Amino acid sequence: MTTIEGVVGKTGDATQMTYREAIREAIREAMRRDDRVFLMGEDVGRYGGCYAVSMGLLEEFGPDRIRDTPLSESGFVGAGIGAALGGMRPIVEIMTVNFSLLALDQIMNNAATLLHMSGGQLAVPIVIRMTTGAGRQLAAQHSHSLEGWYAHIPGLKILAPATIDDARGMLWPALADPDPVLIFENGSLYTVEGPAPDPTATGDISHAAIRRPGRDLTIVTYGGTLSKALAAAEDLATHGVDAEVIDLRVLRPLDDATMVASVARTHRAVIVDEGWRSGSLAAEISARLVEQAFYDLDAPIERVCSAEVPIPYARHMEEAALPQVAGIVAASLRTVGTHA
Amino acid sequence: MHAPPTEPRAVDTRDVDPRSTDPRVEDLRQMLRIRRFEERCVELYSSSKIRGFMHLCIGEEAVSVGVLGQLGPADAVVSTYREHGHALARGLSMTAILAEMFGRQTGVSRGRGGSMHLFDAARRFYGGNAIVGGGLPLAVGLALAEKMRCTGRIVACLFGDGAMAEGEFHESANLAALWRLPVVFFCENNGYAMGTALAGEHAQTDLALRAASYGMVSWSADGMDVLAVSDAARRAVEFVRDSGEPCFVELHTYRFRAHSMYDPDRYRDKAEIASWRERDPITALSAALQGDETLSQHDLDRIEAGIIAEIDQAVAEADAAPEESVDDLTLFVHSEAHRDHH
Numbered sequence: 001m002t003t004i005e006g007v008v009g010k011t012g013d014a015t016q017m018t019y020r021e022a023i024r025e026a027i028r029e030a031m032r033r034d035d036r037v038f039l040m041g042e043d044v045g046r047y048g049g050c051y052a053v054s055m056g057l058l059e060e061f062g063p064d065r066i067r068d069t070p071l072s073e074s075g076f077v078g079a080g081i082g083a084a085l086g087g088m089r090p091i092v093e094i095m096t097v098n099f100s101l102l103a104l105d106q107i108m109n110n111a112a113t114l115l116h117m118s119g120g121q122l123a124v125p126i127v128i129r130m131t132t133g134a135g136r137q138l139a140a141q142h143s144h145s146l147e148g149w150y151a152h153i154p155g156l157k158i159l160a161p162a163t164i165d166d167a168r169g170m171l172w173p174a175l176a177d178p179d180p181v182l183i184f185e186n187g188s189l190y191t192v193e194g195p196a197p198d199p200t201a202t203g204d205i206s207h208a209a210i211r212r213p214g215r216d217l218t219i220v221t222y223g224g225t226l227s228k229a230l231a232a233a234e235d236l237a238t239h240g241v242d243a244e245v246i247d248l249r250v251l252r253p254l255d256d257a258t259m260v261a262s263v264a265r266t267h268r269a270v271i272v273d274e275g276w277r278s279g280s281l282a283a284e285i286s287a288r289l290v291e292q293a294f295y296d297l298d299a300p301i302e303r304v305c306s307a308e309v310p311i312p313y314a315r316h317m318e319e320a321a322l323p324q325v326a327g328i329v330a331a332s333l334r335t336v337g338t339h340a
Numbered sequence: 341m342h343a344p345p346t347e348p349r350a351v352d353t354r355d356v357d358p359r360s361t362d363p364r365v366e367d368l369r370q371m372l373r374i375r376r377f378e379e380r381c382v383e384l385y386s387s388s389k390i391r392g393f394m395h396l397c398i399g400e401e402a403v404s405v406g407v408l409g410q411l412g413p414a415d416a417v418v419s420t421y422r423e424h425g426h427a428l429a430r431g432l433s434m435t436a437i438l439a440e441m442f443g444r445q446t447g448v449s450r451g452r453g454g455s456m457h458l459f460d461a462a463r464r465f466y467g468g469n470a471i472v473g474g475g476l477p478l479a480v481g482l483a484l485a486e487k488m489r490c491t492g493r494i495v496a497c498l499f500g501d502g503a504m505a506e507g508e509f510h511e512s513a514n515l516a517a518l519w520r521l522p523v524v525f526f527c528e529n530n531g532y533a534m535g536t537a538l539a540g541e542h543a544q545t546d547l548a549l550r551a552a553s554y555g556m557v558s559w560s561a562d563g564m565d566v567l568a569v570s571d572a573a574r575r576a577v578e579f580v581r582d583s584g585e586p587c588f589v590e591l592h593t594y595r596f597r598a599h600s601m602y603d604p605d606r607y608r609d610k611a612e613i614a615s616w617r618e619r620d621p622i623t624a625l626s627a628a629l630q631g632d633e634t635l636s637q638h639d640l641d642r643i644e645a646g647i648i649a650e651i652d653q654a655v656a657e658a659d660a661a662p663e664e665s666v667d668d669l670t671l672f673v674h675s676e677a678h679r680d681h682h
């Protein structure tokens with residue numbers, strides 16, 4: 001990876017903050033609050049993080065706690081698990097979800113299983129952060145959305161902060177969780193800017209959030225596609241359709257109650273997921289809605305997912321491969337039986 | 341020459357002749373205890389009391405006793421699926437180990453691990469890892485935690501020759517040496533990874549040389565001689581404790597039995613097995629102790645009898661232990677306090 005996306009989001013305005021800065025502030029605060037917390041990963045120190053998240057932290061905390069690792073995903077993720085067993089609270093950064101596949105053994109076979117396999121003796125309080133998602137023309141080895149795979153694994157908690165508040169607020173409770181937590185940061189979000197979060201707000205890592213209330217249908221999404229779902233909802237409003245938008249926030253365990261209650265009100269559901277459709281998180285959500293809200297549904301569930309291709313480089317091809325606002329609007333209109 | 345037994349030693353020596361204060365007697369007793377235990381495991385496997393994959397260390401007992409005997413109770417141990425000997429030498433209860441293999445609630449892992457996944461947090465025994473090489477990064481991380489917390493404790497990581505072909509060995513050795521972490525890598529080189537002989541797995545079969553290329557102090561020792569193992573392990577442990585840096589010890593050993601209970605052992609020459617059996621670490625030490633009259637046949641019989649009695653009792657207790665209720669099937673997927681959310 002050679003791209004740093006943009007520069008450190010310095011706005012000069014203390015009331016504003018980027019998603020990237022929000023994560024940085026969360027890391028900074030956690031490291032100040034608890035000396036067991038440390039950050040490690042490839043180029044998190046002198047380079048400042050491949051997406052510039054940890055820029056400046058080395059200067060404040062030094063190389064022991066902002067620890068540059070060699071290119072050894074399995075080695076340093078496993079070392080993070082070992083350090084967690086040894087009483088530390090590591091935050092391990094993996095550059096991109098595609099690279100996390102080199103650490104899959106450690107995540108699946110150790111982090112997710114040790115507590116159970118040891119009969120409850122060995123909890124693994126590790127936080128693993130990584131970038132996910134497409135939209136930056138990085139092609140087929142840097143653009144995938146594999147969080148749904150991780151959400152398949154019992155023993156892991158999977159978070160997908162889609163807002164600046166969540167980027168700021170989810171890290172501390174994730175570190176406080178005694179079990180492994182994976183945080184997926186959609187790469188398109190780092191430069192998003194908004195009002196600076198309240199640093200004293202306690203983050204929630206258990207529930208989905210209704211980002212836009214609505215009466216006519218429920219759009220369920222998370223991460224990088226939240227903004228597209230919200231834009232689609234605005235567009236739908238011009239068609240006289242009032243969409244509710246749910247941000248899952250937590251991909252495992254799924255907050256069934258929030259989704260089911262919403263569908264019980266709206267009777268229609270569209271699921272927007274940047275992952276591929278087959279065997280996906282969108283498939284799981286769809287199955288749960290059918291299981292738990294079948295008699296509330298007035299229309300077939302729609303899914304808007306990435307096309308089943310490795311993500312291509314060319315801009316127009318990449319755009320065509322990803323869920324877009326127009327596709328979400330079209331799917332939504334189908335569920336309400338209207339044609340644009 | 342030989343260090344006195346250090347904690348944790350599994351069973352006290354009260355049933356050994358009190359005249360005998362030679363620490364080699366305790367080494368012999370520990371090795372015999374592991375041998376007899378595993379021989380009983382074979383019977384229990386044949387009668388279907390034990391199931392799943394089971395890997396025996398018969399022939400390799402000198403490594404378990406020699407290595408584990410050099411660690412302090414606060415040091416951490418990371419092991420593999422061939423860990424009965426390591427676990428017993430570390431002081432895990434024989435009854436609880438057997439109960440685990442019987443799949444009982446009182447097993448060391450409450451019946452969720454079996455033979456390959458023995459754990460004991462109180463004794464800092466971190467398993468029981470059945471992914472070849474999978475424990476190595478954990479050992480590095482445990483050592484990183486000791487270093488960051490300035491505890492002065494060290495980590496012992498045991499693994500086989502086969503694991504050294506895994507990328508996780510390379511990544512772990514590099515990390516440990518790069519970050520100067522207090523970990524000893526103990527490679528139990530028994531010459532085979534399942535059915536593949538050393539020369540079929542490694543371009544460079546001098547494993548200590550390979551380890552040295554990471555900038556780690558490395559050496560080899562005779563893994564069939566418990567005194568040589570103890571000596572090598574003590575030097576390694578002292579080195580790591582004093583310097584805070586990692587080191588690597590290769591122990592040349594041999595498994596007398598097949599890789600696992602499923603293995604028909606077709607790939608080894610009978611003569612090769614026989615020649616290694618001549619170097620049986622238990623027979624050799626026993627002969628030496630009787631030769632210099634440290635131990636009489638009577639003493640040896642008493643040691644044997646004590647071990648058999650312990651095993652009989654452990655089998656009986658494990659067999660009487662309750663099964664875990666299936667109502668608790670989903671226990672320990674998440675920590676208790678957080679279970680309700682899942």
Ligand SMILES: Cc1ncc(C[n+]2csc(CCOP(=O)(O)OP(=O)(O)O)c2C)c(N)n1
Pocket residue numbers: 422470471472473499500501502503504528530532533534599
């Ligand atoms: C990653 C992985 N690959 C393959 C296996 C299957 N397997 C189990 S033990 C073993 C041989 C390992 O040999 P070695 O490391 O020398 O240990 P030994 O069994 O000789 O003690 C293999 C191939 C496994 N458990 N894990």
Ligand SMILES: [Mg+2]
Pocket residue numbers: 500501502528529530531532533534
């Ligand atoms: Mg081997």
